[in-house]
Amino acid sequence: MSDELDELYQEVILDHCKKPRNFRLLEGATRLGEGYNPLCGDNYKVYVKMDGEVVADASFQGSGCCISKASASLMTDAVKGRTKTEVKALFALVHDMITTGRVAAQGVGKLAVFAGVHKFPARVKCAILAWHALVAAVDGAETPVSTE
Amino acid sequence: MSQGPDWLQLRADFPILDQEVHGHELVYFDNAASSQKPRVVIDALRHYYERDNANVHRGIHELSNRATTAFEAGRERVARFLNAGSADEIIFTRGTTESINLVAAAWGNQNLRAGDRILLTEMEHHSNLVPWQMLAQRTGAKLSFIPVTGDEGLLDLSQLDTLLTPEVKLFAFTHISNSLGTVNPVAQLCARARALGVTTLVDAAQSAGHLPLDVRALGCDFLAFSSHKICGPTGLGVLWGRPEILDAMPPYQGGGEMILSVDYFQSSYKKAPHRFEAGTPDISGVIALHVALDYLDAIGRAAIFQHDQELAQYAWQRLAEMPGVRLFGPAKDRAGLVSFQLEDVHAHDVVTFADQRGVALRGGHHCNQPLMKKLGVPSTARASFYFYNTRAEVDRFIDVVCEIRKFFGP
Secondary structure, eight states: OOHHHHHHSOHHHHHHHHSOTTBSOOTTOOEEEEEEETTTTEEEEEEEEEETTEEEEEEEEEEOOHHHHHHHHHHHHHHTTOBHHHHHHHHHHHHHHHHHOOOOTTOOGGGGGGGGGGGOGGGHHHHHHHHHHHHHHHTTOOSOEEOO | OOOOOOHHHHHTTOGGGSOEETTEEOEEOBTTTOOOOOHHHHHHHHHIIIIIOOOSSSOOSHHHHHHHHHHHHHHHHHHHHTTOSOGGGEEEESSHHHHHHHIIIIIIHHHOOTTOEEEEETTOOGGGTHHHHHHHHHHOOEEEEEOBOSTTOOBOGGGHHHHSOTTEEEEEEESBOTTTOOBOOHHHHHHHHHHTTOEEEEEOTTTTTTSOOOHHHHTOSEEEEESGGGTSOSSOEEEEEOHHHHHHOOOSSOSTTSEEEEOSSOEEEOOTTGGGOOSOOOHHHHHHHHHHHHHHHHHOHHHHHHHHHHHHHHHHHHHHTSTTEEEESOSSSOOSEEEEEETTBOHHHHHHHHHHTTEEOEEEOTTOHHHHHHHTOSOEEEEEOOTTOOHHHHHHHHHHHHHHHHHHOO
């Protein structure tokens, strides 16, 4: 096993890709965001149930690679209970981490497992796809977002 | 019995193959996307720029004469490569995609009317689909498709009588499917089309340089291929057209090189092929392609096809022995590639993992989105072979696939 593969496919990522959390239609969802990567056909719907400015619940459905599925799984766990502003601030930190490998001082919790993705430029979009769909959902956008 | 080519010695002609990727010897199995280049082709490019570079067809000086002579000799060489009647039937383009777009624009605009049909197949690459969609939108013509039979990836020719009707003005199809490895019966399909007066275009992107091509024996009207998939440089393609059709076609793009005389309000145009080659062409590319074709024919395209087919058959058989592997394309008589899907592992994870083991594969929809939808898969992983690949490399690829199944398995 090479170090790079271990760094990309960390135990937590493999676990979430094989057993994705929140992988279901969300009853009573108030927002829907869609993410599509035309390069690989990854396609996700992210459901959000807003309680005022707070994400009361989040889930996702769709298909894609290990990285994109694990990212959607960990993301939907991470954003529950956060306000719209907090979600977008977290997205900024995660985006920066996935593209540069820098883990923010204030911490991103379990999401730090995606820091290794930046060494695989072709896979950066996989890790960020569900986040774009989530941000579109909390912003109330109704059209699918593409990573292209 | 005569000895076949010495494949290992030929492999040594490719400098790029002698390197490590991520600490492993490179196994290059992405030949259907682009082939590697032998040293003689790289040397031809360097020689041209170091000794002969000048613009073609308009200079009187020595360098321009040399460049023009070598460029036109390249056209003659391509004509021989395809057994075309004359070099005037060879048009240089940027690639297969532009060759098809040229036909769609120049021939299509002139010959297609509302109500006409364009017949394609369900296995076409986007480059042999989207230009026809655009032509259909411009003219009001309609598209029909010969179905693919499913995972075994054959054309369902039982539908041909229903689909190939007199309303069809053009029948465009691929010789070899880039995602399935299917080899289509080109001569048979062209004969059926010709009996109804239907014009045919063959996408030979995956077949030129992989098996012998003879446009007269195939009986098509147009044939397109790219230089970079057959040991030549990138950015260059060929369109072969039947001379009487080319002569009746209006220009594709306007500009220098394609005109006889120009005044402020109108111009007259050269004959084919120069009528279709506006602007300075890819001179160095054509000269290097000439060398690539000499190189391939010295090996022999029939021998190359057999070699690639044996590797594909071996890879197919090894993959078929594994549980949880779905294979696409025909089990027999396939071209030199295998397309597959591992249960519960996405193609991009397969490709990323293999890359870390030095094995270059392709994963995705292979520019066949509608076909992938039909087969019900978002993407497949593909290993595609050329004559410099070896059985030992296939073994390494299979080892990596085993490792991937273990890594991502339940």
